[in-house]
Amino acid sequence: MKLIVCVKQVPDTGDIKINPETNTIIRESMPSIVNPFDKNALEAAVRLKEAYGGTVTVLSMGPKKASEALKECISLGADHGVLVTDKAFAGADTFSTSYVLAEVIRTLGDFDLILCGKQAIDGDTAQVGPEIAEHLGIPQVTYAAKLEYADGTFIVNKEHDEGYEVVEMKLPGLCTVVKSINEPRMPTIRTKMAANRAVIQVFTAADLTLDPSKLGLIGSPTRVKRAFSPPKKESGVKLDGLESRAATEKLVGFLVGAELI
Amino acid sequence: MNINDCRNIWVFVETEHGQVKNVALELINEGKKLAHTVGEELIAIVIGHKMENVVQTVISYGADQVILVDGAEYQDYTTDAYTNAFTKLIKIHQPSAVLVGATINGRDLAPRIACRMGTGLTADCTGLEISPEGEVTWTRPAMGGNLMANIICPNTRPQMGTVRPGVFKRGTSDKDRTANIIREEISTPEKEIRTKLRDFIHVAGIAGVKIEEADxxxxxxxxxxxxxxxxxxxxxxxxxxxxxxxxxxxxxxxxxxxxxxxxxxxxxxxxxxxxxxxxxxxxxxxxxxxxxxxxxxxxxxxxxxxxxxxxxxxxxxxxxxxxxxxxxxxxxxxx
Ligand SMILES: Cc1cc2nc3c(=O)[nH]c(=O)nc-3n(C[C@H](O)[C@H](O)[C@H](O)COP(=O)(O)OP(=O)(O)OC[C@H]3O[C@@H](n4cnc5c(N)ncnc54)[C@H](O)[C@@H]3O)c2cc1C
Ligand SMILES: Cc1cc2nc3c(=O)[nH]c(=O)nc-3n(C[C@H](O)[C@H](O)[C@H](O)COP(=O)(O)OP(=O)(O)OC[C@H]3O[C@@H](n4cnc5c(N)ncnc54)[C@H](O)[C@@H]3O)c2cc1C
Known part of the structure; x- marks a missing residue:
């Protein structure tokens, strides 16, 4: 089975620091990590490889530094790492990002399944996976919470408001995975050392046949007009030191007043 | 699509067991305000099978027009069939903007449509504004809510966005309202639908009401x-x-x-x-x-x-x- 996992290196938004004067995020202070959902995607791929044989290729578009993320994935069971990096890709929105990733995947040859995270914890759009599938003209199942393979099809439990849909998908296809699909493994000292020695395959724009009108900022149909800190909410009522019954009565009065009950 | 030829705002009407999802009604109400500001109409897009009640519901909640695609292949949501029907409708009717609820299926469908049309899609919006020229400014949180962004789609049409459920209010229903219904025959051959719903696992648990729809x-x-x-x-x-x-x-x-x-x-x-x-x-x-x-x-x-x-x-x-x-x-x- 030929498996491709798309991974994004992201700032650790769990460790975010805000500059109190400008009210902006201090990006330099944030360590880079592998997007958490992409680790679940990788784990799902490695488990398929362990069960059915094959290879797992991890693919990332980003700055050169993103090769660290790819090496971490190799320490977690991936076989090859592929980095696409070029100034021409800077400022890409999801349409342009997915276009480049799809073209790299085409260049790499046949595959059975592409796995992505549900979303990246910085951009938070959840669009790159489905857009890769569209560029490649393959089926998709998003929000996968379980993934099995039998008789030439993938059987996926897809999250739903009331439970899970069990969906069959023909290959080749693409899945985006949610956190509950698995518990990603930890690297060992041995796998970490081996990953450090691994050679990451690098593609630049010149190595691919790309339509320049779909690249970077110019090739992106969306544009970020302005970014700003979320407005601070006015502080509400806070009851401290009140006996529980009195506090509850006040709350009920408030809810009734606001016509919430 | 030529920007000057595109008009009207569309809302994708997501349904479940023949019921319209709240977010679609919220978007009809909000999208209608935007459309009327620029002298255009709000059109509800209904795809499914035997959708008479759904059509009536969206009209009673204020849709100016409805476009309906009915077919047995649309009974259950599938990415392939819905993307096919929706993109064909876009090519025929050329809307200026398309609003989709940021639900599980909405976020599955909208990127396929946007990508096939070669247009931009803003994710999980919490605010919408429109300029006199009809350009939508989409507001959305990113970085886990630490950052807000205003996003535009200046050069391609339709302008698309998924919108977070619960942000906008739905209107009140008027059962006597009428509106024009356009029926489009678009079929999707079975072999083009590459995923199949096999089964459904109900998670009973303690969840009575669905959290996405709960007040x-x-x-x-x-x-x-x-x-x-x-x-x-x-x-x-x-x-x-x-x-x-x-x-x-x-x-x-x-x-x-x-x-x-x-x-x-x-x-x-x-x-x-x-x-x-x-x-x-x-x-x-x-x-x-x-x-x-x-x-x-x-x-x-x-x-x-x-x-x-x-x-x-x-x-x-x-x-x-x-x-x-x-x-x-x-x-x-x-x-
Ligand atoms: C990438 C990433 C993604 C994440 N995604 C999510 C997410 O989607 N959703 C999410 O929720 N978290 C998410 N988290 C985790 C998040 O950072 C927090 O760890 C988590 O929300 C904490 O849950 P909690 O508030 O229940 O627990 P805690 O932080 O442990 O808080 C428990 C609270 O209960 C109070 N308490 C205890 N006993 C009582 C009592 N008897 N009466 C009244 N109060 C009491 C305590 O004072 C405390 O404030 C994510 C983290 C990361 C890094
Ligand atoms: C504030 C802000 C708001 C934005 N809003 C939008 C918007 O609404 N619409 C839009 O089109 N663009 C938007 N962008 C641009 C967008 O964030 C980038 O295109 C980003 O590179 C990809 O989107 P994402 O981070 O949301 O990824 P997601 O689509 O959430 O990622 C899903 C999965 O795709 C894979 N993936 C994503 N990126 C890569 C990568 N570089 N390499 C390998 N795999 C990857 C991973 O498996 C990941 O888990 C915004 C950017 C900013 C700064």
């Missing part, structure tokens, strides 16, 4: 202490007619299904009332509930961050307050 949510965190204690929240939720949700910490403990998780890695909700019990208010949790209209926090730690975003906070023990609250509400509602 009231009672949510529990690590402070709940153990799985059985979620019954306290369930009782409060039942008294209020709401749903039970949880923080990731409570889900990770295995006390409640991951389907009930609110937050960056869980679901995004926007109820009228969100009652957070024993939840500290981590940014990743808040990202999933910050568009709630009214937030109540019950936490024994006066420093908990949840109080920063609560409209009404009680520093106290949830095991005392929640049962008292349930009793009080039952009394008032004579339950």
């Amino acid at each position: 009231i949510i009672v949510s529990g965190g690590l402070g709940i202490g153990k799985a059985e204690n979620f019954m306290l929240l369930q009782e409060l939720a039942s008294a209020l007619g709401g749903a039970v949700a949880a923080s990731r910490a409570a889900v990770d403990e295995g006390w409640i299904s991951p389907l009930q998780q609110v937050g960056q890695t869980g679901k995004t909700v926007g109820p009228k009332l969100y009652i957070a019990c024993g939840i500290s208010g981590a940014i990743q949790h808040v990202a999933g509930m910050s568009s709630s209209d009214f937030v109540v926090a019950i936490n024994k730690d006066p420093e908990a961050r949840i109080f920063d975003i609560a409209d009404f906070g009680i520093v106290g023990d949830l095991f005392e307050i929640v049962p008292l609250l349930t009793d009080e509400i039952r009394k008032r509602k004579k339950l």
